[in-house]
Amino acid sequence: xxxxxxxxxxxxxxxxxxxxxxxxxxxxxxxxxxxxxxxxxxxxxxxxxxxxxxxxxxxxxxxxxxxxxxxxxxxxxxxxxxxxxxxxxxxxxxxxxxxxxxxxxxxxxxxxxxxxxxxxxxxxxxxxxxxxxxxxxxxxxxxxxxxxxxxxxxxxxxxxxxxxxxxxxxxxxxxxxxxxxxxxxxxxxxxxxxxxxxxxxxxxxxxxxxxxxxxxxxxxxxxxxxxxxxxxxxxxxxxxxxxxxxxxxxxxxxxxxxxxxxxxxxxxxxxxxxxxxxxxxxxxxxxxxxxxxxxxxxxxxxxxxxxxxxxxxxxxxxxxxxxxxxxxxxxxxxxxxxxxxxxxxxxxxxxxxxxxxxxxxxxxxxxxxxxxxxxxxxxxxxxxxxxxxxxxxxxxxxx
Numbered sequence: 001x002x003x004x005x006x007x008x009x010x011x012x013x014x015x016x017x018x019x020x021x022x023x024x025x026x027x028x029x030x031x032x033x034x035x036x037x038x039x040x041x042x043x044x045x046x047x048x049x050x051x052x053x054x055x056x057x058x059x060x061x062x063x064x065x066x067x068x069x070x071x072x073x074x075x076x077x078x079x080x081x082x083x084x085x086x087x088x089x090x091x092x093x094x095x096x097x098x099x100x101x102x103x104x105x106x107x108x109x110x111x112x113x114x115x116x117x118x119x120x121x122x123x124x125x126x127x128x129x130x131x132x133x134x135x136x137x138x139x140x141x142x143x144x145x146x147x148x149x150x151x152x153x154x155x156x157x158x159x160x161x162x163x164x165x166x167x168x169x170x171x172x173x174x175x176x177x178x179x180x181x182x183x184x185x186x187x188x189x190x191x192x193x194x195x196x197x198x199x200x201x202x203x204x205x206x207x208x209x210x211x212x213x214x215x216x217x218x219x220x221x222x223x224x225x226x227x228x229x230x231x232x233x234x235x236x237x238x239x240x241x242x243x244x245x246x247x248x249x250x251x252x253x254x255x256x257x258x259x260x261x262x263x264x265x266x267x268x269x270x271x272x273x274x275x276x277x278x279x280x281x282x283x284x285x286x287x288x289x290x291x292x293x294x295x296x297x298x299x300x301x302x303x304x305x306x307x308x309x310x311x312x313x314x315x316x317x318x319x320x321x322x323x324x325x326x327x328x329x330x331x332x333x334x335x336x337x338x339x340x341x342x343x344x345x346x347x348x349x350x351x352x353x354x355x356x357x358x359x360x361x362x363x364x365x366x367x368x369x370x371x372x373x374x375x376x377x378x379x380x381x382x383x384x385x386x387x388x389x390x391x392x393x394x395x396x397x398x399x
Contacts, residue, residue, distance in 0.1 A: 041064055127164070194379075217247045319341065
């Protein structure tokens with residue numbers, strides 16, 4: 001299989017602008033497929049080491065850099081280079097005399113190159129958008145994805161052999177936006193590395209995170225309008241000030257200084273500036289400390305295609321308060337789901353404040369049986385098996 005990830009390397013630093021949940025998905029799925037006996041090459045344009053294939057970890061999965069990307073290149077620049085990118089991938093394939101059974105494009109920019117390879121090499125083409133431009137624009141007034149992206153996503157959905165989504169809600173959006181039957185849209189969720197994301201002793205985690213003695217509300221994500229951090233601040237402002245709470249937001253870097261300043265200004269205007277702390281980007285290996293230190297992880301996003309943050313938090317033993325976005329309604333199903341996820345049906349700060357306070361004042365350390373029950377479907381072997389079964393179904397249905 002040839003995976004395309006033209007704008008992001010799965011080996012890039014997690015939590016940066018171009019390296020997040022999609023990178024975790026690429027790594028986890030490709031390595032699980034490798035363990036099942038399938039060969040996977042990941043083509044990227046995000047590194048600077050030429051075309052020399054790089055083996056990922058102890059697996060046989062290869063990372064192949066096909067184009068030197070200018071540091072800080074915009075998505076528009078990558079769009080204009082899509083045909084050149086496809087030509088370089090095709091040339092590499094011919095030189096290497098390697099044959100693939102399919103092209104699996106991740107994100108719409110990769111889909112453009114994948115579409116050309118599909119035409120030139122006569123290979124089946126799968127597309128996973130990871131986020132939808134239309135969904136971002138419709139859900140959040142602060143997002144302004146260009147019409148170019150929306151038009152290309154529409155063309156890609158119509159022309160590819162199968163669209164892969166990570167949640168049932170995302171499948172519904174894809175079917176609605178692009179007028180596709182459900183048979184053309186597979187739901188193949190993400191996995192979670194339970195060896196890495198595991199509960200740590202809370203007292204020690206709080207000491208390491210510098211939040212001893214507080215009720216901790218945690219939010220993790222890029223500093224973007226669609227993440228809805230304003231709602232979290234507005235909700236925090238409605239909590240009783242005698243509650244010793246702190247709001248910790250993990251994410252962002254120097255490029256987000258203006259956005260962070262705006263959020264701090266909002267907190268000051270609501271009288272909770274002393275309760276809010278931005279950590280900046282945290283190394284991936286350190287995230288379990290923050291999840292384990294928290295009483296509750298809050299996901300106030302307008303839109304998520306999946307939400308790795310929810311899985312990571314639950315795996316570390318911390319419940320989630322969220323709206324009905326991404327995979328979260330699925331996590332909330334069943335007896336275990338009621339314990340690990342508190343869904344808030346609207347974006348009223350008062351409703352969110354009540355839900356958050358109920359969690360942090362209650363018994364909020366998840367027990368192992370609830371964690372295991374909730375996360376059982378979200379292992380990488382199951383994800384890989386779902387992909388293989390979906391491909392078999394497409395072949396049987398004659399697509």
